Amino acid sequence: MSSERTPLIQVENLRKYFPVKGTNPFEKKKYVQAVESVSCTIYRGETLGIVGESGCGKTTFGRTVLRLYEPTSGRIVYDGVPIYDSEKKISVNMLPYRRKMQIIFQDPSASLDPRMTVGEIVGEALDIHRLCRGKKERAERINELLNKVGLNTEHANRFPHEFSGGQQQRVGIARALAVDPEFIVCDEPISALDVSIQSQVVNMLEDLQNENHLTYLFIAHDISVVRHISNRIGVMYLGQMVELADSYELCSQPVHPYTKTLLSAVPLPDPVKSRARQRILLEGEIPSPLNPPKGCRFHTRCPYATDRCREETPQLREQAPGHFVACHL
């Protein structure tokens, strides 16, 4: 999509720990290490997909980049300006940046206020950022936004419960677009929708990206959808980024053993191919992020784990141009 590749967001060693309430007040405080030292760059105009299983920290990562969660440590640079830096103690007022960075949530019915009409929901952001002069301009802008996402003008006076899931998600997208952002975090925007509606929303997101020159961070657990929509994909496991590469390269030549298993587990809608292929089955379950394994976090389930993997945490290194892997092998 874009060839110049100017970085829009740079994330360095981002950490987010959530404290866990212990029952014993004298015990050492425990933390869920939801995101542990994730670094990546999101280029202007691209779609970076993040995949991983539930609990791998992909949603937390998305929200922490927007500073909806305050990071525990690390550095976030937006368009050359650091908006958070734990070492230099920078943490800017986010309000102006909210105009540029928006989010689409997973569950559309939960993220829309049931007591506000669709017009009010979409218009709220316009009011906060004082983007419209006068009522007339505001109403026009709301109409324009609703039309953009395939809804009608009359829908503005209805409440969220009057819409189907797919339409609610469209309202969520219209709300995110209201402030004319540059960057949108799509946090599982289609997983709550029906199969036939999913492709409608995917196509719409692609169209909106082309029209408005948007940059997406697309978070989902469905790898086939992420592969379809993304330019690059990052794979997360237990709070860490284990592999990051061009989406087609990642799917055809995965390097990290976890990526390989994840890809082989995706069901293919093709009876002959899906029965013929050899599947890599993982033993066991994901370890608790409260007490992650030492060394490489994947070593407890990795078929190739060595002693080094148990001791030393692998860093994300560039193995081939643009293909980053965190594995000792």
Add this chain to the structure above:
Amino acid sequence: MEKDNKNLLEIKDLKVSFFTPAGEVKAVNGISYSLGYNEVMGIVGESGSGKSVEAYSVIGLLQSPGKVVGGSITFEGENVLDFTEEQMRQFRGNKVSMIFQNPMTCLNPVYTIGNQLIEALMCHDKGYTREAARKRAIEMLELVGINNAEKRIDQYPHEFSGGMRQRAMIAMALICEPKLLIADEPTTALDVTIQAQILELMKDLQHKANTSIIFITHNLGVVAEICDRVSVMYAGHIVEQGDVNDVFYDPQHPYTRGLLSSTPRMDEVTRERLVPIEGTPIDLLNPPTGCNFGPRCKHCMKICLREKPPLVEVGERHYSACWLHFKKEDEQEEAET
């Protein structure tokens, strides 16, 4: 369909309606199919297509205001709909059992896994002593791949992870060796790697225990992997049915084609734009007079809006309900109007 006495289950023209204050919702509107021994039938459809309702009526778990209003369900020659409450209880568990999408809705949180397994077994087979039942329960847990079953059997559902609970539920469903297992979206709530484990397990158990399975899902990939035959449902009707290979490689109904072309595929080589099915699923309170898929169909003809299409045989054991198959005869009529 096939008139064959070897069928385990035969459903004929089944109609299930929900009588809601807003009116009658025809959730399942005349579906027929048969299921042979040792066969895995996939039922695909979107939410609200009636796929679960149909399965619930087979096992007699339909909740009011839902009611079977027509048709028959024959299981090994007996009509399930005529069963008394007591017969139904014997039927469930012994002959048919079910696994659900969310294991926590099925497992009782205040009893240990073992307790629940033993209860299921002793309810249906009076010959078991408690010790023997416990031994059998441990065997069953080992069979579904739960390590350290002797210890695990005394744990509570909350001590199990999502995948383990699903395994425990499969163990519970299979402990009485039913002939038919109904799996209602058993892997939807699970992660892909765990889903792969559960699918492998179900395939394995199916071969070992010779159980027939009705596998309800909305994931075409899962169907391709585990099912022998597949029925595609849309708004209470089966729109296409056939062997997995026929349906996936030679889909006949526009809805099936739409579903297949709107799913992004891992094996696509170029980034092609998805072809979505436009529109939204119909409101079952006010279904259209003609074909239910008509309003969303690219090939919609005049007759599609007037009359419901019948299920016709388009290949060997391959059926589809669409007026397009009658197009030749229809063209004349179109010309007249």
